[in-house]
Amino acid sequence: MADISKDILEKIKKEKMRPYPKQYFLLKRSVVWAVFGLSIFLGSIACAITLFQLRYAQWDLYKHLTHSLTEFVLLVIPFFWLTFLLGFTWLAYYYFRRTERGYQYTAIWIVLSSIALSIIGGGLLYSTGLSEKLEFVFQENLPFYKKLQESKQKVWMSPEHGLLAGKIIKIISDQKVELKDLKGSIWIIDIADTIWRGRLRPVKDLKIKILGKMQAQNQFKADEIRPWKRRRGSGKKHYFRCIEKK
Amino acid sequence: MNDYKNMPDEQLVQLSLNNQDYFYYLMKRYEIKLLRYIKRLTTVSQEEAKDIIQEIFIKVYRNLNGFNPKLKFSSWIYRIAHNEIINQYRKTKLCSSIIPLNIEDEANLIDAINDSIEIDGAYENLETAERVRKALSELPDKYREILVLRYLEDKSYEEISDILRKPPGTVATQINRAKASFKKIAWRHQLDKELIK
Incomplete structure (x- = not known):
């Protein structure tokens, strides 16, 4: 009977095989x-x-x-x-x-x-x-x-539940602004008793999120206004400190 | 030569790295064991088995530096053999319907699987032996291999875990499932009436 191991060893030697390093x-x-x-x-x-x-x-x-x-x-x-x-x-x-x-x-x-x-x-x-x-x-x-x-911000398009978002397109007075929402509808926003978060002020073209109450068709009373999004580098302390113009 | 016979595998590995001739003794130590292992798991001829073992030993030699001494050398070489058998299986579908276990292997396996199985006498009946063989060949490959390793190659759970690269708990579970699966197949072949008390 042939010696398999011997044959393999000869093959290893003949082909000059070496172990991988x-x-x-x-x-x-x-x-x-x-x-x-x-x-x-x-x-x-x-x-x-x-x-x-x-x-x-x-x-x-x-x-x-x-x-x-x-x-x-x-x-x-x-x-x-x-x-x-x-x-x-x-x-x-x-x-x-x-x-x-x-x-x-x-x-x-x-x-x-x-x-x-x-x-x-x-x-x-x-x-x-x-x-x-x-x-x-x-x-x-x-x-x-x-x-x-x-x-994800579409949650803000729920005026019947007190949430609205969009861009201020006109400052009507100290107490009223005109807003174009994310779907393009125009709203009159009552900002008389509003809390402005993040040092925001009513400015044309400002994109905002509003918490409040729908009063009538295309009329909304704002209780709180937040910036559309936070800015980088502001850190936790300045989370809402942003005025974004679009 | 006698010195090498008593030398641990790990020491032979170190010597083989410096001198190829020492690798011969390492191969000699595992040649018959691995040939038997291949034959137990596949349906290859003696010549084909020799080709497979040549591949295995060459892979072992090329990877000697990758051997982790924390592992048993026998587990490592069986792992390489296991992988090579799988490679060959993928290439040629080695495992066909009937696994050519010999009568003694079958007896050992069945005896180990279930102490209550009566094998004496039953094996005198060739027809029964053939049905046992068929029942074994119906086991899924993974179960057949784990039973072969445990009961024919006599490997511990830890060694099987190292060979198959599976957690020891999984090995234990698979052995139990393999035994249960064999019993079911044996029942289907009506072997229970002849083999089980």
Whole structure:
């Protein structure tokens, strides 16, 4: 009977085969760990922006939408970033399983640990203010992202529930302004007893959000006026300090 | 030569890295075991099995520097064999309907799967043996392999976990499922009347 091992050894010698160098395996392992680490880091960024968006989601508005809290919650949840978080968690799982001993852990353990690490990382990034900066950068540079975020503002087109948004097109008097809402309808807004948030003042072309009461068709009494959106770098203290002209 | 016989695998690995001739002793140590393992999982001929084992040993040699000494060498080489069998299976669909386990293998397997199965005597009946073989071949590949590793290759749960790269808990669950699945198939083949007390 032929000696298989001997034949293989001869083949190895004849073809001058050599074991792959140690560095090759070291590099391979390093790449796996690096991609795992990167996945956790990117997951942390997604988490940080999620925290930021949830923190400033103006939860007080749900009182005005009691007929559909679910709709409000669905509008507030940052699905865009949660999808990223899930994607990076899957990537982290995939690469962790490819580490030397990664297979010893169950899928659920790896996934939950990755999410926990991303949340911790996200919390740290959020506390440094990076999430706010990134949110601004994305909104300024990615038109689709800006559009996506603005679509969330449709909650403000609910005058029968006391919410209205649009642009001031005319200052009628100290107590009345004319507003073009997001759908293009014209409203007369009573601003006599209004609280202006974020140091806003009635200015033509100013885009605003209004909390108040619909008095009649195309007539609205404003109790509180908020800026359309926050500005970058203003920080938590200056969250509402913005006058946006469009 | 006798010195090498008592030398641990890990030491032979280190020696093989400096001198190819030492790799011969490592191969010799696993040649028969792996050939048997291949034959237990596939339907290949002796010649085809030799080709597979050649691939396995060459891969082992090329990857010697990647061997983690925290792992048992036998688990590592079985893992490479497992991967190579899967590769070959994908290429040629090695596992066909009947797995050519020998009578002794089948007896060991059934004995291990269920202590209450009576195999003595039943195996004297060739027709029954053929039905047992068919029942085993009906097991999904993953169950068949895990039973072979546990009961024919005598591997511990931890070793199987290292070979198949699955968590030890999953290995335990799959072994139980494989046993339950075999019992069901045996019942369908009416083997229970002949084999189970």
